[in-house]
Each structure stands twice: as C-alpha cells, then as structure tokens.
Amino acid sequence: MATSTSSAASPSQASQGVRPVVVIGGNRIPFARSNGAYADASNQDMLTAALDGLVARFGLQGQRIGAVAAGAVLKHSRDFNLVRESVLGTALDPTTPAYDVQMACATGMEAIGSLANKIKLGQLDSAIGGGVDTTSDAPIAVSEGLRRVLLELARARTPKQRLAALSKFRPKDLAPHAPGTGEPRTGLSMGEHQALTTAAWGVSREAQDELALKSHHNLAAAYERNFFDDLITEYRGVGRDNNLRPSTTLEKLGSLKPAFGRDLGDKATMTAGNSTPLTDGASSVLLGSEEFARANDLPMLANFVDFEAASVDFVRGKEGLLMAPAYAVPRLLARQGLTLQDFDFYEIHEAFAGTVLSTLAAWEDEDFCRNKLGLDAPLGSIDRSKLNVAGSSLAAGHPFAATGGRIVATLAKLLHEKGSGRGLISVCAAGGQGVVAVLEAR
Amino acid sequence: MSGTAERRCIDLPEVPALGGIYAAAVKKTAASRIGGVLPGGGRRRGADDDGRWQLPAVEHRVRRLRVDTGRLTRYQRLMGDTVREDLPSVFVHGLAFPVAMSVMVDDGFPLPLLGMVHLSNRVEHLRRIRPGEELSVRAWAEDLRPHFAGAQVDVVAEVGAGGEAVWRGVSTYLAKGVDLPGRTRPERPEKPVFTAPTRTGQWRLAADTGRAYAGVLGDWNPIHLTSLSARALGMKRHIAHGMYLAGRALAGAAPREGGYEWGIEFASPVFLPGTVDFSVADAEGGADPYGTVAFTGWRRGASREHFSGYVAPR
Structure with missing residues (x-):
C-alpha cells in the first residue's frame, strides 16, 4: 500500500492543540457462527490470531508498540490479562504494554478511541486496539449456590465448619x-428490549428485512471486489464471515417467525434474520501518529477525529436499551461543528435491524430531537445509500467486543478508497450505552 | 398514627419465631372451628358487650433488636439488590413482621390469622438505617373496618432507633367473609380495566421463591412454600410472598439516598413458578431521576394485574 500524503489536522484538533492520529490499517479473522468453526478456539487464541495477522501485514515483528488495548465481553476469570497474554503470543516485542478494556459491545470502540486520544496527546506514537468474543467457548460458571458453598468450604478451618x-x-x-x-x-434479553423500542418507533417487519437483505448483499459485494483482502486473515479454514448469505432474499427473510417480542402478538417483527446471530471472532486496528506511519512507511487511511459515549436510563423505561448512540451523535456533531448530513459513510452497527431503523427514525423525529436531545430541529435523515455500504453485523455477525475493530478498519479503508470525506460510526452496547466516532479520509 | 397512651404494652423478650406463631395460628383457627364459631358469624373473644368486635388496646414491643448482617446480605442477594450498609425497607418490614404477627395471634385479636389476605402496605422509611443500629419495634392493630369482601384491619409496625421512629409501616389485611356486627359492607367498587404499561423488566420466579424468601426473613406461611402445603389451606398452588414482590420492586425503584415513602397494593396472587412482567416509570410529571416513581407487575403477556405501587423521596 502506498503511503498517503499528510493532510492538515482538522480545525478542531488544531484548536485543541493536539496532533492527528491516523488509522493505519486493520486485521480481523472472519467471524464465525457460534458453536461452529471456532468452537474450540478461546478468546486468547482468536485475539492472538487477529494480532498475528496485523503484525504480519504491517511488518511489526519485534517492534515495541506503544500499547495494545482490547477486551472481551464474555470473559473467563483466567483471562484476567487477556490482551497482555495475547501480545506475548505474537511476534510483537514482548516489552509491548497491553491492557484489557470492557464496555460491552462498545469495548472495541472504547479501546480504539482511548488509544487514539493517547496518540493525539503525544503519550503514544503507535497503538493497537481491538476486541474478541466467543459464545462457543463461553465461560461457564458454577451456580451461585455451589459457588458460595465452595467459597465457604475454602474458608472453613475445622471439620465442623467444613460440614x-x-x-x-x-x-x-x-x-x-x-x-x-x-x-x-x-x-429482559437484549432482543426483548429492542423489540420494545422497535415497536415504539413503529418500525415495520419489511423495513427490517430490507435492511438485513442489504447488509448481506453489501457484504457479499465487498467480498466480490476483494475489499477485505487486506482486512481479514483466514483462521481455522474459514476465509469469509460464515454467517453471510449472499443469495438470501426478502421472501426467505419474510418466512422467518418472530424470535423476539412475541408478547407483542402481531406487532412482533424481529426474527433471526433481522437480528444478529451469536458469533465468534476477533479484530484489531493499528493506530499511529503521522510521524510513526511515515517513519515505518505505513499507510494512513483515515484520521480518527473524535469519539463520544452516551448512556440512557432503560432501567426505568425512559429510553430504549440500545438508543444511547442517538444521544451521543448530536453531542459529537456539536463538538465537531458538523451536521448529520456531513458524512460520506455511515457505519451504524446492526445489533438488530430494528436498532438501526429506530435510531434513524429518532433523528428524523421532531419531538424526539426537541424533547429528548434538546435540539431546535430534527437532525434529519441520512442518504441511505451511504449506510453500511460494505455490510454490517447482520451479515458479518457480531462477536461483541470485536465489532468496533471491524467497523473502524472497514470505514477507514472506505474513506481512503474514496480519498475524501468523513464517516460516522455508531455502536450500541448493553447497559444502555453507546459509543460513536468520526473518521476523516486521508 | 395514634399514640401509645391508650394501649397496654406487652414487652416481648425477643422477636418471636414465626414458626411458633403459625403453629399458634393453626391451633387458634382449629379451635374456633371446633367451637362452631365460624368467621363471619357469632360471638367470639374480642367482642364487646354490644356485640361489636373491637381490636385489643395492646401494643407488642421488642426493645432491642440487632441486625444480623449475614441475613441482611442474604436478603440483598435474594432481591438482586446491592450489598450495602443500608437496610432495605422490606428487610426492615421482615424484622418487624414477627412482632406484628404476635399482635395478630394475640387472644384478643378478633380475626383469624390464617386465610387473611394481604391487601396493601404503606411505608414511611423516614431515614437511612444502618445495619449496626440498635432498633426497637412496636406493633399494634387499628382501624378494623368493613371491606366489600369482609373485614379489613391495619397492622402498624414502627421501628425506632435511639428514641426516634425511623420506619413506620401499615399493612392492611382482609378477613374474607367476616361481617362486623352493626357495620354494613361497602359496595364493591367498579374495577377499572387493567391495561399493562410498557414493560421495563421481567421476573422469572422459580418454584422455590417462597421458600427462599422464608429462609431469609422467616415467614414460613404454608401458602408460600409448596404446592402441597398451599393446597392444604385451600389455595390452587403456592404463591409468592407479597413482600417478596415489594422487595424486588424496591431493589430497583428505591432512591439511593435519603428517606422515602412507598406503597403497594396487591391485585392478584403470583402463583409459583411464574413469570411477572414489570414496569417502573416516573410518576406523571416527574423528571428527577429519583423522583416519584410508579411500578406495576402483571402476569406475563396477560392483562391480569398482580400489584401496583409507588416510591416517593421524602
């Protein structure tokens, strides 16, 4: 890959007196449906594989990277140092510091965004962010009752206490x-929560199925044009995300029975087709200062401009569980002096088709934007042809913490291909949270 | 709430064990049946000369009550609450409950304990209560009055610390089919059609929910324990403790600081095992995150209400 010419920092970065941070590239393993190809692979195995591929792609063997931050949502207690242990299994210099981050499905975004900030501040010159998750090799805990018995047994000192x-x-x-x-x-499960939001926004079954269809078609087309060749490394015989159904149709999607919100009766619209399946996988993204990229003759795909987190009170029903990005985006837009329409690509994580469509509907809704977001006017609609153009989680799958890395690397490459413009990322997460980010082409 | 001046105080050496109280209640119920005095008719102890039933002017007290922190922890775990240095309101109810029960099994108490229906609670949790505080409990019954389905009574429990009241709860019970001499039952009020709000949560209650609650707070009423023990008392199946439901609701709805008031009304029993759909939301017009909230529980996917209540910061 050719090294990009540098571009000036965005006005906001210059005004903050920080230097730009660039996305150099990414690598992930294909995402695999749960209990399938990666059933025997652990989080550490998969994260190591993703890092190995990144190291190989960018010639990082023996290099000390400023920091590696990643995480997993479903984590075994033995993996208390998951990322450091993974780094020690790669060709990176063993003196590379590493730490775990955990913010549910926003883990990858939080890891990457925080690393980007450290590079901006000059604390780091290079960093790798990412995430991994497996629902196949999931940690299984003993029941709470047995756990307490075992703990008490361990504390017991006399036979009587043991008894x-x-x-x-x-x-x-x-x-x-x-x-x-x-x-x-x-x-309530995440799907049941989203079912409430989907119904509240009146999102139709057809609209959700169409979004799912588009996700599969876009991902398939991206594979067809070899878009992922420098973003993915084969793992355990899997070369492509194996949830991808290139030939799926609206008829097939329409034939599926509701999987969530069945209590809503005929208002139930969410199926296994328009919801993400449980998936295993790992992703990683290489970040650096412009100086680092130039010194190592590495590409600069995009600037990681800024990111913002938000949370909502879903416990008391004030907002839908997965609606936090709807609140984070206007805050980020205001800080960057942008409007919702100032983007060439929108990467809205498809936890469920209903999540994407509810979020878009909220931004178009006068009442929501005025009363919930405190804005004078709605954020408005987006050009849907710019949405998830290389597919998203409905087709690729969603190994929770790995999704942020998949999206950042994909968007950075899309922006670099186009050679100009901006992209918006929106990722919702359990606990009523969300992280959104802005990237800018190089 | 009335003072103590006109009530005779009965000091209990310690909080009575509920097992013994239920045994006494069974005996009392059996005795009244053998004697041919059925609830709803005839003269019985507690009736005054003109035939009107009266509540005994007594108050049962326990002067020193210490909180077992292990029990507090088990309670907090049971309710999905955080283990913190603060007594949850329903846990305090559980501490005071045996004293209230002692009032209800007192010879002078005119209503049969077993078979009474728990209608509602109103509680003033006047300030935060720390686990290390030495507490006192007093309880009495008041306001015996007709209900459209029988007679209802308020059992008041007051928990004090250092001479001040810190918690005051009124539990209202119904004795079905009991007519108070000289008092006519009111008309059954029009029951509004229940429309389930948007659910914010769901509780899957296992068959042993009642035994788990009894294991922590000691309320071994047979109607909550097993299907068999409940059927022996004429129930279809065993049901969740009303205060278990209140405890679950408050674990999510109680404010995180300061005193508060709350209330709950029970509409229909929750049979075990069972699934309860739950909603907690700001009461109308509320915007403060810890302002007044309303909560409701109903049978999953059905329009049958189980309970509704509120929590308001003081």
Whole structure:
C-alpha cells in the first residue's frame, strides 16, 4: 500500500492543540457462527490470531508498540490479562504494554478511541486496539449456590465448619450457569428490549428485512471486489464471515417467525434474520501518529477525529436499551461543528435491524430531537445509500467486543478508497450505552 | 398514627419465631372451628358487650433488636439488590413482621390469622438505617373496618432507633367473609380495566421463591412454600410472598439516598413458578431521576394485574 500524503489536522484538533492520529490499517479473522468453526478456539487464541495477522501485514515483528488495548465481553476469570497474554503470543516485542478494556459491545470502540486520544496527546506514537468474543467457548460458571458453598468450604478451618458449609449444598446447585444476553437489572434479553423500542418507533417487519437483505448483499459485494483482502486473515479454514448469505432474499427473510417480542402478538417483527446471530471472532486496528506511519512507511487511511459515549436510563423505561448512540451523535456533531448530513459513510452497527431503523427514525423525529436531545430541529435523515455500504453485523455477525475493530478498519479503508470525506460510526452496547466516532479520509 | 397512651404494652423478650406463631395460628383457627364459631358469624373473644368486635388496646414491643448482617446480605442477594450498609425497607418490614404477627395471634385479636389476605402496605422509611443500629419495634392493630369482601384491619409496625421512629409501616389485611356486627359492607367498587404499561423488566420466579424468601426473613406461611402445603389451606398452588414482590420492586425503584415513602397494593396472587412482567416509570410529571416513581407487575403477556405501587423521596 502506498503511503498517503499528510493532510492538515482538522480545525478542531488544531484548536485543541493536539496532533492527528491516523488509522493505519486493520486485521480481523472472519467471524464465525457460534458453536461452529471456532468452537474450540478461546478468546486468547482468536485475539492472538487477529494480532498475528496485523503484525504480519504491517511488518511489526519485534517492534515495541506503544500499547495494545482490547477486551472481551464474555470473559473467563483466567483471562484476567487477556490482551497482555495475547501480545506475548505474537511476534510483537514482548516489552509491548497491553491492557484489557470492557464496555460491552462498545469495548472495541472504547479501546480504539482511548488509544487514539493517547496518540493525539503525544503519550503514544503507535497503538493497537481491538476486541474478541466467543459464545462457543463461553465461560461457564458454577451456580451461585455451589459457588458460595465452595467459597465457604475454602474458608472453613475445622471439620465442623467444613460440614456446615457442605450441608448448604443442594442438588439443584449442580446446574451450571452460562452467561446470557439478559440485562441484569431488568431480566429482559437484549432482543426483548429492542423489540420494545422497535415497536415504539413503529418500525415495520419489511423495513427490517430490507435492511438485513442489504447488509448481506453489501457484504457479499465487498467480498466480490476483494475489499477485505487486506482486512481479514483466514483462521481455522474459514476465509469469509460464515454467517453471510449472499443469495438470501426478502421472501426467505419474510418466512422467518418472530424470535423476539412475541408478547407483542402481531406487532412482533424481529426474527433471526433481522437480528444478529451469536458469533465468534476477533479484530484489531493499528493506530499511529503521522510521524510513526511515515517513519515505518505505513499507510494512513483515515484520521480518527473524535469519539463520544452516551448512556440512557432503560432501567426505568425512559429510553430504549440500545438508543444511547442517538444521544451521543448530536453531542459529537456539536463538538465537531458538523451536521448529520456531513458524512460520506455511515457505519451504524446492526445489533438488530430494528436498532438501526429506530435510531434513524429518532433523528428524523421532531419531538424526539426537541424533547429528548434538546435540539431546535430534527437532525434529519441520512442518504441511505451511504449506510453500511460494505455490510454490517447482520451479515458479518457480531462477536461483541470485536465489532468496533471491524467497523473502524472497514470505514477507514472506505474513506481512503474514496480519498475524501468523513464517516460516522455508531455502536450500541448493553447497559444502555453507546459509543460513536468520526473518521476523516486521508 | 395514634399514640401509645391508650394501649397496654406487652414487652416481648425477643422477636418471636414465626414458626411458633403459625403453629399458634393453626391451633387458634382449629379451635374456633371446633367451637362452631365460624368467621363471619357469632360471638367470639374480642367482642364487646354490644356485640361489636373491637381490636385489643395492646401494643407488642421488642426493645432491642440487632441486625444480623449475614441475613441482611442474604436478603440483598435474594432481591438482586446491592450489598450495602443500608437496610432495605422490606428487610426492615421482615424484622418487624414477627412482632406484628404476635399482635395478630394475640387472644384478643378478633380475626383469624390464617386465610387473611394481604391487601396493601404503606411505608414511611423516614431515614437511612444502618445495619449496626440498635432498633426497637412496636406493633399494634387499628382501624378494623368493613371491606366489600369482609373485614379489613391495619397492622402498624414502627421501628425506632435511639428514641426516634425511623420506619413506620401499615399493612392492611382482609378477613374474607367476616361481617362486623352493626357495620354494613361497602359496595364493591367498579374495577377499572387493567391495561399493562410498557414493560421495563421481567421476573422469572422459580418454584422455590417462597421458600427462599422464608429462609431469609422467616415467614414460613404454608401458602408460600409448596404446592402441597398451599393446597392444604385451600389455595390452587403456592404463591409468592407479597413482600417478596415489594422487595424486588424496591431493589430497583428505591432512591439511593435519603428517606422515602412507598406503597403497594396487591391485585392478584403470583402463583409459583411464574413469570411477572414489570414496569417502573416516573410518576406523571416527574423528571428527577429519583423522583416519584410508579411500578406495576402483571402476569406475563396477560392483562391480569398482580400489584401496583409507588416510591416517593421524602
């Protein structure tokens, strides 16, 4: 890849007195449906694979990178140092510091955004951000009852105390506890939460199926034109995201039965086709200062301009669980002096088709923008032909913490191909959170 | 709430065990049946000369009550609440409940304890209560009055610390089919059609929910324990404790600081195992994150209301 010529920092960056940070490139392993191709691979295995590919692609062998930050949403307790352990398994210089980040599905975005800030401030010259998740090799915990018995047993010093601890054991405690996608404070799954939001915004089944169809077609087309050749490294015999269904049709999607919100009766619109499947995978993104990129003869695909997090109170029903990006985007736009229409690409993570469509509907809604966002006028609509043009999570899958890295690398490359313009990223997360970001072409 | 001047105080050496209280209640119920005195008719102890039933002018007290932090922790875990240095309101209710029960099994108490229906609670949680505080409890019954389905009574429990009241709860119970002599039952009010609000949560309650609650707070009422023990008392199946439902609701809805008031009304029992759809939302016009909130529970996917209530900061 050719090294880009440098461009001036954006006005906002100059005014903040910080230097630009560039996205140099990315690497991920193909995302695989749960309990399939990667069933035996651990988070550490997959993250190491993604990093290995990145190291190979950019010739980072033996280099000390400023920091590597990544994370996993579903994490085994033995993986207390997941990222550092992964780095030690790569060809990177073992003196490369690494740390874990965890912000549910926004883990990757938070890791990358925070690293970008450190580069902007001059604390780091280079960094790798990313994420990994497996729902196949998920940590299974013993039940709460058994856990407490075992802990009490470990604390017991006398036979009598040990007996007392054991006497609290109940056969039902043998049932293992697998992590779910349920919100701890509400007991509702993410899909059930989104079903409420989807219904509240009146998003139709057809609109969701169309978005899902587009995601598959766009991802397939991107593969066809070899877009992912320098973004993906094969892993365990998988060369492409294996959730991709290039030949799916509206008829096929329309034949699926509702999977979420079934309590809504005929208002139920969310199916396995317009919701992301559980997926395994890992992603990584290489960031650097312009000086670092030039010194190492590395490409500069895009500036990572800025990012913003938001959270909503879904526990008391004040907002839908996955609507936080709808609040983060206007704050980021205001800080950057941009409008919603000032973008050439929109990467809105497709947790569910309903999430994307509810968010877009909210930005078009006068009442929402006035009363919830405190704006004078709606943010307005976007040119839908600029949305998720290389596919998104509905087609590619969504290994929770790996999604941010997939999107940043994809968008940076899209911007670099175009050679100008900006892209907006929006990623929702469990706990009513979300992270959004702006990238600028180089 | 009335003072203590006109009530005789009965000091209990310690908080009575509820197992014994239920045994006494069973005996009392059986005795009244054997004696041919059925609820709803006839003369019984507690009736005064003109035949009107009266509540005994007594107040049961426990002067020193300490909180077992292990029990507090188990309560907080059971409710999905955070383990923190602060007594949840329903936990305080659980501490005071045996004293209130002691009032209701007192010889002079005119209504049969077993089979009474728990209608509602109103609680003033006057200030934060720390686990290390030495508490006192007093409880009495008041305001025996007709209900469209029988007779209802308020059982008041007051928890004090250092001479000041810190928690005051009124539990209202219904004795079905009981007619108070000389008092006519009011008309059954028009029941508004229940429309479920947008749910904000869902509780999947296991068959052992009642046993788990009893294991922590000691309320071993047979109607909550097993299908068999509940059927023995004429129930279709065993049901969740009303205060378990209140505790779950408050774990999410109680303000994080300062005192508060809350109330709950029970519309229909939650059979176990069962799934409750739940909603908690700002009461009308509220915008403060910890302002007055309203909560509702109903049977999953159905229009059958289980309970509704509110929490208001003081």
